[in-house]
Amino acid sequence: MDLTVNGQPRSFEGEAEMPLLWYLRDELGLTGSKFGCGAGYCGACLVHIDGVASFSCVTPMSVAEGAEVVTIEGLSPDASHPVQVAWRELNVAQCGYCQTGQMMQAAALLAENPDPTDEDIEAVMSQNICRCGTYPRIRAAIKRAAGQEAG
Structure with missing residues (x-):
């Protein structure tokens, strides 16, 4: 193959x-x-x-x-994808185990819908589990990566 x-x-x-x-x-x-x-x-x-x-x-x-x-x-070859940058800036990860999957899901969401609503984010990101409960930071990072929240 x-x-x-x-x-x-x-x-x-x-x-x-x-x-x-x-x-x-x-x-x-x-x-x-x-x-x-x-x-x-x-x-x-x-x-x-x-x-x-x-x-x-x-x-x-x-x-x-x-x-x-x-x-x-x-x-991203140098971790400069907007999702990766937002994750770092907002210190999203706690234990970090799920975070690569979270970032990949977020990147796919933003590629399809560059201006997602909270409902859009919830619908897509509900497919990923974070045992540490970093969901508010994940949502904030997605909004930042989408350019919806300033600095």
């Missing part, structure tokens, strides 16, 4: 049903995407597949064949 990961052509010769998450972490060493629930409920493993936010723990490699996969490591 051939695919592109963070702009680099890659190939995979293993089991077609292996989760994309294991390929990214174990074979490519891209450990930003985390294993959380293993069932597509928590969002810690979230990546973009052809621009769509996707749970890599339940996505078999066969689905990624021919696709463009972007992980947190590929979102």
Whole structure:
């Protein structure tokens, strides 16, 4: 199978049903995407597949064949994506385990809807769980990344 990961052509010769998450972490060493629930409920493993936010723990490699996969490591070469900047500026992370998935979900939201309402943010971000409860800071960071809140 051939695919592109963070702009680099890659190939995979293993089991077609292996989760994309294991390929990214174990074979490519891209450990930003985390294993959380293993069932597509928590969002810690979230990546973009052809621009769509996707749970890599339940996505078999066969689905990624021919696709463009972007992980947190590929979102920006120097961590300058507006979402990453806003996360740092607002100190969003507490334990940090879920935050890469949160940022990938937020980046996908803003790519599709650059001016989201609170309701839009809630609807999309409710797919990601933060056990530390940083939801108010996550919402504020998304608004900052969207340019809705000053400094």
